[in-house]
Amino acid sequence: MLVLLFILFGAMAIGCGLAVVAQRNPLYSAISLIGVFISLACLYVMLAAPFIAAVQVIVYAGAIMVLVVFVIMLLNIQEEEHRRQRLKFLVPVAVALAAVLIAEVAFILVSVQDSHVMPASATTSDVGVTQSIGTALFTKYLLPFEITSILLLMAIVGAMTLARRGGLLPSRERDTRE
Amino acid sequence: MDAQTAIDIILKFVAITVAFVVVLLVVAYTVLAERRVLGFIQGRLGPNRVGYGGLLQPFADLLKFILKEDIVPDKSTRFVYFLAPVIATMAALMTMIVYPFGPEIRIPFTDIIIPLVVTHFDVGLLYVLGVTSVGVYGIMLAGWSSNNKYSLMGGLRSSAQMISYELALGLSLIGVIILAGTLDLAQIVEMQSGWHGFRWFIFFHPLGFIVYLIAAIAETNRVPFDLPEAETELVAGFHTEYSAMKFALFFLAEYINMFTVSMLATTLFLGGWNVPFLADIFAPGTFLFGFFSALGFLVKVIFFLFLYIWLRGTLPRFRFDQLMNFGWRILLPFALLSIFLTATLVFLFPNLF
Numbered sequence: 001m002l003v004l005l006f007i008l009f010g011a012m013a014i015g016c017g018l019a020v021v022a023q024r025n026p027l028y029s030a031i032s033l034i035g036v037f038i039s040l041a042c043l044y045v046m047l048a049a050p051f052i053a054a055v056q057v058i059v060y061a062g063a064i065m066v067l068v069v070f071v072i073m074l075l076n077i078q079e080e081e082h083r084r085q086r087l088k089f090l091v092p093v094a095v096a097l098a099a100v101l102i103a104e105v106a107f108i109l110v111s112v113q114d115s116h117v118m119p120a121s122a123t124t125s126d127v128g129v130t131q132s133i134g135t136a137l138f139t140k141y142l143l144p145f146e147i148t149s150i151l152l153l154m155a156i157v158g159a160m161t162l163a164r165r166g167g168l169l170p171s172r173e174r175d176t177r178e
Numbered sequence: 179m180d181a182q183t184a185i186d187i188i189l190k191f192v193a194i195t196v197a198f199v200v201v202l203l204v205v206a207y208t209v210l211a212e213r214r215v216l217g218f219i220q221g222r223l224g225p226n227r228v229g230y231g232g233l234l235q236p237f238a239d240l241l242k243f244i245l246k247e248d249i250v251p252d253k254s255t256r257f258v259y260f261l262a263p264v265i266a267t268m269a270a271l272m273t274m275i276v277y278p279f280g281p282e283i284r285i286p287f288t289d290i291i292i293p294l295v296v297t298h299f300d301v302g303l304l305y306v307l308g309v310t311s312v313g314v315y316g317i318m319l320a321g322w323s324s325n326n327k328y329s330l331m332g333g334l335r336s337s338a339q340m341i342s343y344e345l346a347l348g349l350s351l352i353g354v355i356i357l358a359g360t361l362d363l364a365q366i367v368e369m370q371s372g373w374h375g376f377r378w379f380i381f382f383h384p385l386g387f388i389v390y391l392i393a394a395i396a397e398t399n400r401v402p403f404d405l406p407e408a409e410t411e412l413v414a415g416f417h418t419e420y421s422a423m424k425f426a427l428f429f430l431a432e433y434i435n436m437f438t439v440s441m442l443a444t445t446l447f448l449g450g451w452n453v454p455f456l457a458d459i460f461a462p463g464t465f466l467f468g469f470f471s472a473l474g475f476l477v478k479v480i481f482f483l484f485l486y487i488w489l490r491g492t493l494p495r496f497r498f499d500q501l502m503n504f505g506w507r508i509l510l511p512f513a514l515l516s517i518f519l520t521a522t523l524v525f526l527f528p529n530l531f
Contacts, residue, residue, distance in 0.1 A: 001183065027258070027322065028258075031258070031261075033313075034312075034315065038312070041308075050299065050300050050301045050304075050305075051300075051301050051304065053301075054301045054304035054305055054307075054308050055304070055313065057308035057309070057311070058304065058307055058308045059312055061308070061311070061312055062307075062308060062311025062314075062344070063311070063341065063344075064338055066311075066315075066318070066340075066341050067315060067341070069315070069318055069319075069322075069337070070318070070337050070338070070341075071336065071338075073318065073321070073330065073333065073334060074321050074334065113365070129300065130300065130301060130361055162375060
């Protein structure tokens with residue numbers, strides 16, 4: 001049963017992933033990417049990590065991709081016409097990088113199968129459970145967590161500064177002109 | 179797969195089907211109630227011809243939707259056009275499986291115990307938020323694929339509104355999570371069963387409740403936040419080009435979403451199926467206790483649904499810039515304040531929780 005579901009969601013993820021690259025219409029690519037995120041979330045649930053699955057759907061499918069689709073809709077990008085590829089020189093680079101990636105994955109698979117160390121208590125793992133994530137975030141990894149929040153805050157302030165031409169603080173004059 | 183697993187799967191299917199049928203029935207009669215109550219508010223009768231007092235009107239409407247001609251715009255993006263109502267309805271219905279409709283019910287004279295919840299999910303609350311956030315694609319894609327200016331405007335407005343108010347909605351729920359210490363909806367309800375079934379989280383987290391109520395109305399695109407389908411500006415907004423059953427699906431999704439946020443409000447703030455002093459009359463675990471608890475849950479949900487209809491009959495619509503200002507500059511700071519207040523409360527009186 002579990003294997004069946006794994007094959008189903010895995011196939012969905014791979015199919016949607018291929019569609020992201022293959023689609024000519026940017027909106028179709030975005031929809032396929034949402035499909036990838038949702039099937040990945042299903043795989044996380046099967047790996048007994050429901051918190052990560054929920055966050056995956058909320059953050060990626062529910063927030064980031066909404067913005068991406070929003071932008072595509074606003075710009076009303078038409079289907080990319082079949083023109084001569086300008087970035088032809090990148091094709092061999094892509095092939096080489098893909099080969100490296102496949103080699104890495106194969107190496108990991110082989111070395112995992114070779115090592116006879118079983119993962120510690122794989123059945124009673126609480127890695128993806130909300131409580132353990134919270135505890136880890138607010139005790140062991142408190143400093144990185146806080147630094148990340150400050151980084152995100154800086155990114156937000158930076159985005160606002162860039163978006164509003166002429167400084168972060170709104171001048172009274174511009175407010176009235178609006 | 180052994181026999182036990184197969185039986186479990188079949189039981190889950192039955193439970194999901196029962197939950198869906200109950201929800202769809204309640205939704206159908208919410209539509210009727212809306213039309214009747216709006217009629218009374220506006221000094222007219224509303225539909226009262228089909229069946230006794232109009233009780234068969236939802237089925238007549240359904241028949242009409244099925245039999246109507248299904249018009250597909252010629253220049254629409256066909257696949258996405260068909261996909262959009264499916265996403266909207268599916269995302270709306272999928273949340274039904276985690277709500278605790280009541281405590282366990284023991285069938286009289288037998289030992290069969292039926293839990294009135296389809297499944298216990300460790301992150302039930304996050305699941306609800308995640309699935310409803312996917313529902314926004316239904317509206318966005320509908321607006322885009324119709325190839326109509328008004329539809330596109332409606333879709334854009336809707337997505338902007340939903341991502342803005344989702345933030346306030348999520349933040350208003352954090353106080354409840356602090357109070358309960360869990361994300362499992364069934365456990366959150368059980369946490370509220372103290373004080374003779376009157377230990378509702380609304381008393382510890384009132385500001386969050388108000389923020390949630392407002393943000394929930396905005397999330398479901400209802401008056402006074404129904405900008406995506408403002409008739410005076412956008413014809414019918416994102417569903418301008420939809421007709422017959424596909425329009426009915428959007429209609430259905432909107433009302434299921436209303437029901438969903440009402441159930442969430444009941445579960446998180448008004449004690450779920452806890453009816454005050456019920457445990458003093460009937461022993462917990464008996465059939466009558468379960469029955470009246472489930473009834474109490476339904477009454478609380480219907481109160482919220484009535485509130486929605488009442489608002490629709492009373493309030494005018496926001497302007498779009500007012501909507502955005504209200505969401506970001508008023509609702510969001512108040513949501514943050516509610517978290518701060520509740521966290522302080524829990525910190526100062528840790529014995530209370």
